[in-house]
Amino acid sequence: MxxxxxxxxxxxxxxxxxxxxxxxxxxxxxxxxxxxxxxxxxxxxxxxxxxxxxxxxxxxxxxxxxxxxxxxxxxxxxxxxxxxxxxxxxxxxxxxxxxxxxxxxxxxxxxxxxxxxxxxxxxxxxxxxxxxxxxxxxxxxxxxxxxxxxxxxxxxxxxxxxxxxxxxxxxxxxxxxxxxxxTPQMKRAAAKSMALIEATDDYFTEVSRLIDNVVESSSRIEETLFSVYKDKVSDEGVSQITPLNSLITDRYGKLIKEGFSSELEVFFKEKPYIFDRIKERRESAQLYRVPAIILVYYCVAKFPTAAKYDTPLDDSELAMIYSDLGLSLAIN
Missing domain, CATH: 3.30.460.10 (Beta Polymerase, domain 2)
Incomplete structure (x- = not known):
């Protein structure tokens, strides 16, 4: 052999x-x-x-x-x-x-x-x-x-x-x-392209850093909501990074301030039944399968007037959340 x-x-x-x-x-x-x-x-x-x-x-x-x-x-x-x-x-x-x-x-x-x-x-x-x-x-x-x-x-x-x-x-x-x-020409062209790649990576990294600075606040909010949702509702099939979750967080995140995490904890201690409502509806409604639903409840309770404007949710979805909190969507 x-x-x-x-x-x-x-x-x-x-x-x-x-x-x-x-x-x-x-x-x-x-x-x-x-x-x-x-x-x-x-x-x-x-x-x-x-x-x-x-x-x-x-x-x-x-x-x-x-x-x-x-x-x-x-x-x-x-x-x-x-x-x-x-x-x-x-x-x-x-x-x-x-x-x-x-x-x-x-x-x-x-x-x-x-x-x-x-x-x-x-x-x-x-x-x-x-x-x-x-x-x-x-x-x-x-x-x-x-x-x-x-x-x-x-x-x-x-x-x-x-x-x-x-x-x-x-x-x-x-x-x-x-x-x-x-050939020398091939090597030279390849070297130039790699030099450009290195420079491009530097530029991309700087762009990424600037973007990260802008979205840092939203990211912290999303991380908080994701953690609470997994702990109190479900960790099955839940993702922090989805278009709907980001859309809701971007909109309602404008209403909250520093200290949101501690205020959120107090809010749900006073209204623990909200988690039950989310669990009941998550199988049939996509809205209740994203962690940002927690933020919607919080903002509707704290800012009932502002929460109904410029929102990605339709009136029927909002009305149900207002009702859960003992409020009316028609509130002024």
């Missing part, structure tokens, strides 16, 4: 283990990321779908035997037989993924194989391919569903921004592959 045949035989035998390991990492990573960005949605935070990517057998054989890698033990030394790629919006978001990798250290040993920030610090005058690469190896043998995962199984995890990913998709199979001889 030739070296290639032995390599391929072993790969066909172990490929299901690598697939199971990739799925396990995906599951744990998305859970860890979700806990760090809550109440934001992890599917929105990750700009492209994440799924374990298995190298094709031909690609593995070419890398092992025909790309002048000078491997001593190619099967063991090739650590990207299975891989995952996490794509985020901004460079600052990369840290969230890295923190999740570090936090998952109870499941895997990790090694940073590539860090574009280190490369940029070492050669600040150059602009090239940027991505963060980790290799995660199973920390101990364990059984995941129906598969026994052995200790030391590697998986490559790439982390990059959406702009970095676009650059990679355009150039990595050409300029950075040994089979292609890149």
């Amino acid at each position: 030739t070296s290639e045949e032995e390599f391929l035989r072993k790969w066909k035998e172990e490929e299901p283990l690598y697939i199971a390991w990739g799925r396990f990492i995906y599951s744990k990573m998305t859970s860890l990321i979700d806990s760090k960005i809550n109440p934001r949605n992890v599917d929105a935070f990750l700009r492209l779908p994440v799924k374990p990517r298995v190298k094709e057998a031909d690609s593995l054989l070419q890398k092992a035997f025909y790309r002048q890698k000078n491997y001593i033990d190619p099967y063991s030394e090739i650590e990207d037989k299975i891989g995952l790629r996490f794509v985020v919006l901004l460079a600052r978001d990369v840290r969230v993924i890295e923190d999740a990798i570090l936090e998952g250290g109870c499941y895997w040993n990790y090694e940073k194989a590539r860090d574009y920030e280190d490369e940029r610090a070492a050669k600040p005058e150059e602009f090239g391919y940027q991505s963060v690469h980790y290799v995660l190896k199973s920390k101990f043998g364990f059984r995941d569903e129906s598969t026994d995962i052995p200790e030391g199984l590697p998986c490559e995890v790439q982390v990059r921004t959406l702009l970095q990913h676009a650059y990679s998709e355009l150039t990595h199979d050409t300029i950075y592959k040994p089979s292609i001889k890149a």
Whole structure:
């Protein structure tokens, strides 16, 4: 049996283990990321779908035997037989993924194989391919569903921004592959595009910071309502970030001031039955499935006149809330 045949035989035998390991990492990573960005949605935070990517057998054989890698033990030394790629919006978001990798250290040993920030610090005058690469190896043998995962199984995890990913998709199979001889013009054009990407990320980050400053107040209100709703009503299928929730919060948030959280607590101690009304109606009415419904009740009680104007709720929806509070929508 030739070296290639032995390599391929072993790969066909172990490929299901690598697939199971990739799925396990995906599951744990998305859970860890979700806990760090809550109440934001992890599917929105990750700009492209994440799924374990298995190298094709031909690609593995070419890398092992025909790309002048000078491997001593190619099967063991090739650590990207299975891989995952996490794509985020901004460079600052990369840290969230890295923190999740570090936090998952109870499941895997990790090694940073590539860090574009280190490369940029070492050669600040150059602009090239940027991505963060980790290799995660199973920390101990364990059984995941129906598969026994052995200790030391590697998986490559790439982390990059959406702009970095676009650059990679355009150039990595050409300029950075040994089979292609890149011309000086190609390299120069690629370097200019990466310089623009870095500058664009800086501008995007500044725009994001300015937006965050503006919406900080609304975000604090939404976080308070989300916490109260989950605690007092239900945590099933509830999301802080929905168009309806934001629409209601933006409108009624203008009526409240600092100290809202403590006042809200006092309000519902006096009127605990409101939570029962919300529970009764949440199955049949979308309005009662968003945390901002709590704010509507509070504002109707505290500002009955102002609460009925410039509202995203229709009269029938408002009338029911006014009635729950012993008020009339026609109040002046």
